Amino acid sequence: MLIGRVIGEVIASHKHESYEGLSVMLVQPLELDGSPRGVPMVAVDAVGAGTGQLVLFAPEGYCAMTAVNRLQTPIDTAILGIVDHLDLRLDLLTK
Amino acid sequence: MLIGRVIGEVIASHKHESYEGLSVMLVQPLELDGSPRGVPMVAVDAVGAGTGQLVLFAPEGYCAMTAVNRLQTPIDTAILGIVDHLDLRLDLLTK
Amino acid sequence: MLIGRVIGEVIASHKHESYEGLSVMLVQPLELDGSPRGVPMVAVDAVGAGTGQLVLFAPEGYCAMTAVNRLQTPIDTAILGIVDHLDLRLDLLTK
Amino acid sequence: MLIGRVIGEVIASHKHESYEGLSVMLVQPLELDGSPRGVPMVAVDAVGAGTGQLVLFAPEGYCAMTAVNRLQTPIDTAILGIVDHLDLRLDLLTK
Amino acid sequence: MLIGRVIGEVIASHKHESYEGLSVMLVQPLELDGSPRGVPMVAVDAVGAGTGQLVLFAPEGYCAMTAVNRLQTPIDTAILGIVDHLDLRLDLLTK
Numbered sequence: 001m002l003i004g005r006v007i008g009e010v011i012a013s014h015k016h017e018s019y020e021g022l023s024v025m026l027v028q029p030l031e032l033d034g035s036p037r038g039v040p041m042v043a044v045d046a047v048g049a050g051t052g053q054l055v056l057f058a059p060e061g062y063c064a065m066t067a068v069n070r071l072q073t074p075i076d077t078a079i080l081g082i083v084d085h086l087d088l089r090l091d092l093l094t095k
Numbered sequence: 096m097l098i099g100r101v102i103g104e105v106i107a108s109h110k111h112e113s114y115e116g117l118s119v120m121l122v123q124p125l126e127l128d129g130s131p132r133g134v135p136m137v138a139v140d141a142v143g144a145g146t147g148q149l150v151l152f153a154p155e156g157y158c159a160m161t162a163v164n165r166l167q168t169p170i171d172t173a174i175l176g177i178v179d180h181l182d183l184r185l186d187l188l189t190k
Numbered sequence: 191m192l193i194g195r196v197i198g199e200v201i202a203s204h205k206h207e208s209y210e211g212l213s214v215m216l217v218q219p220l221e222l223d224g225s226p227r228g229v230p231m232v233a234v235d236a237v238g239a240g241t242g243q244l245v246l247f248a249p250e251g252y253c254a255m256t257a258v259n260r261l262q263t264p265i266d267t268a269i270l271g272i273v274d275h276l277d278l279r280l281d282l283l284t285k
Numbered sequence: 286m287l288i289g290r291v292i293g294e295v296i297a298s299h300k301h302e303s304y305e306g307l308s309v310m311l312v313q314p315l316e317l318d319g320s321p322r323g324v325p326m327v328a329v330d331a332v333g334a335g336t337g338q339l340v341l342f343a344p345e346g347y348c349a350m351t352a353v354n355r356l357q358t359p360i361d362t363a364i365l366g367i368v369d370h371l372d373l374r375l376d377l378l379t380k
Numbered sequence: 381m382l383i384g385r386v387i388g389e390v391i392a393s394h395k396h397e398s399y400e401g402l403s404v405m406l407v408q409p410l411e412l413d414g415s416p417r418g419v420p421m422v423a424v425d426a427v428g429a430g431t432g433q434l435v436l437f438a439p440e441g442y443c444a445m446t447a448v449n450r451l452q453t454p455i456d457t458a459i460l461g462i463v464d465h466l467d468l469r470l471d472l473l474t475k
Contacts (some may be wrong), residue, residue, distance in 0.1 A: 001309070001327040001361055003295070008099070008183035011351055012151055015176030016141060016162060024096070024151070026127070026183060033309070040127055042096040042151065046301060046359070052187055056297055056327065057308070059160035060361040063346035067301060067359035074141070074162035076096055076155040076173055080359055081300030088293035088311060092337055103278035105193070107246055110271030111236060111257060119191070119246070121222070121278060135222055137246065139191040147282055156253035168245055169236070169257035169270055171250040198468035200383070202436055205461030206426060206447060214381070214436070216412070216468060232381040242472055251443035264426070264447035264460055266381055266440040268461065281466055286404070286422040290388070317406070317420055331396060331454070341392055341404070341422065345456040348441035352396060352454035353431055365454055366395030373388035373406060377432055 001058045002028045002037075003083060006051050006054040010042055018073040025049065025079065029055055032088060044068055056081035096153045098178060099124045099157040101146050105137055114176075120144065120174065122152055138172040139163055141182060151176035191248045192227075193273060194219045196241050198230055207261040215239065215269065217247055222278060233267040234258055246271035286343045287322075288368060289314045291336050295327055299346055301363040302356040310334065310364065312342055317373060340365035381438045382417075383463060384409045386431050390422055398453040405429065405459065407437055412468060424448055435438040436461035 008026040019033035023045040029037040041059060046067040049055050057079045058064060065071045103121040114125060118140040121155040124132040135155060144150050151157050152174045160175035194217040200245045202214065213235040220229040231249060237259040239245050248254060254268035255261050289312040297309065308330040315321040326344060332350040334340050342364045343349060349363035350356050388406040403425040409417040421439060426447040429435050437459045438444060442460035445451050 005187055005329060007187040008181060010151060011179045011182055012176040013179050014142060015151065019176070026181065037324060039132060042098065047109070047299060051184055056295060056300065058346070058359055058361040060346040061153070061155040062362070063359045063361045064355060065158070065161075066350075072161060073333070074153055074158045074173060076153040076158045078359060079302070081297040084296045084298050086293060086311065087168070087296055089336055091294040092290055092313070100282055102280070102282040103276060105246060106274045106277055108274050109237060110246065114271070121276065123282070137193065146279055156250040158246070160253070160256075167256060169248055169253045169268060171195060171248040172247045187213040195468070195472055197472040198466055200436060201464045201467055202461040203429060203464050205436065209461070216466065218472070229417060232383060241469055249438040251438070253442070255446075262446060264438055264458060265444045266443045280464040288422065322419060332394060341390060341395065343441070343454055343456040345441040348445070348454045348456045351445075353450060363454060366392040366399070369391045369393050371388055371390055371406065374431055375387070377385055377408070378385040 001055050002029045003065045004055055004057055006049050006053050006055060008051060016074055019063060022068065032086060041077055043079050045079045047081060048078055049079045049082055054083040055079045056083055096151050097124045097169060099150055099152055101144050101148050103146060111169055117163060119166060122150065126183060136172055138173045139170045142174055142176060144174045144177055146182050149178040150174045151178055191246050192219045194245055194247055196243050196245055197230060198240050198241060202204060206264055222276060231267055233269050234265045235269045237269055237271055239272055244273040245269045246273055246285045253257065286341050287314045289340055289342055291334050291338050291340060292325060293336060301359055302370040307353060308312045310343060312340065326362055328364050329360045329365045332364055332366055334364045334367055341368055381436050384408045384435055384437055386429050386433050386435060387420060388431060396454055402448060406421040412466060421457055423459050424455045425459045427459055427461055429459045429462055435459045436463055
């Protein structure tokens with residue numbers, strides 16, 4: 001899983017029918033210090049996250065389909081949680 | 096999932112028999128500003144996308160097979176939607 | 191899926207027993223202009239491809255196992271088709 | 286699988302309900318000489334690992350769900366073991 | 381699948397119980413000319429490979445679990461064969 005911030009939504013009127021009722025969000029993966037890690041990704045929302053929130057998300061299909069409980073829906077990334085904070089010991093990074 | 100543009104088609108007369116009736120497209124992944132992200136990929140079309148269109152696609156096998164409803168067909172990338180536009184807050188990228 | 195060229199074969203007398211009867215090929219992934227993309231990969235052949243041929247292949251396990259119809263055989267990449275040509279609109283790459 | 290060190294924990298009060306009772310840890314992947322390899326990842330703990338420990342972990346969904354015996358829980362990375370030491374022949378690296 | 385050389389073993393007394401009886405090896409992926417390709421990986425052995433041997437291995441979970449015939453064991457990389465030699469036409473690389 002990765003930590004990221006929701007930065008927007010994808011509007012697609014013509015999409016796979018099984019997507020009905022799902023929100024497709026744009027998520028920017030983040031480093032632990034909050035700076036961007038790589039480029040934004042597209043993820044289906046499983047927990048009611050909104051634009052601007054810090055989230056836990058998983059970029060893998062079976063995992064993502066499980067998250068929204070739709071194993072017949074083609075999804076490869078899903079938002080799984082809204083992050084409160086990270087309990088982190090940076091001194092261990094270089095040990 | 097990723098955002099990309101359909102830029103062509105792969106013509107392969109000798110291919111896995113289970114591919115009958117499927118279109119194999121070339122898709123250029125895009126950054127959110129529309130510039131190319133990495134190199135073009137090969138994807139099976141699940142929504143009737145045409146060359147030139149902006150699409151939502153997923154580079155993962157189980158997800159792609161689900162998209163065309165052929166779990167016995169070897170596919171690892173599929174086009175899932177035609178994108179109208181992105182509702183995006185770029186100011187959140189550096190927060 | 192990716193486009194590549196078969197450049198050789200892996201000879202392994204001592205291998206997983208379920209591999210019996212399968213050819214293990216070396217495939218060089220290619221850019222759309224025919225130049226090499228990254229490094230060669232090892233793939234099981236599902237369509238009778240030979241050294242020198244341009245092929246469509248998939249670097250994913252479930253997809254590859256499906257391609258040779260052996261879901262009990264550990265395979266993570268398979269050759270799925272022999273490519274005739276690419277029908278490509280390069281002008282769309284920078285739109 | 287990869288070798289890494291647990292460097293902290295993710296605190297997320299609002300998360301997928303099936304996560305109840307699971308610890309979500311931050312793991313820094315390591316090179317064989319103990320220096321950092323890439324950026325930290327988020328992993329569910331399957332063996333009771335604590336912050337500071339050297340661990341074996343797997344960044345793949347089906348594997349991770351199997352590790353915690355919850356195939357209905359969306360997880361894509363799990364900690365699988367606590368590493369005692371590596372029995373390593375570095376001279377073979379350049380042969 | 382990739383070609384690599386076994387360079388050592390991971391000793392982990394406290395690991396997932398389903399790992400009983402499996403060897404966890406360190407494998408250095410190789411280029412076709414025998415030079416290192418990226419960094420070493422951790423793989424479960426499915427064919428009795430020893431340190432120093434040239435091997436065929438697969439970095440994917442379902443494939444790896446299939447290789448050792450343990451679909452309930454969390455594994456994401458497995459050694460599948462011991463390589464005798466590569467039958468290679470390097471002249472095709474730049475065609």
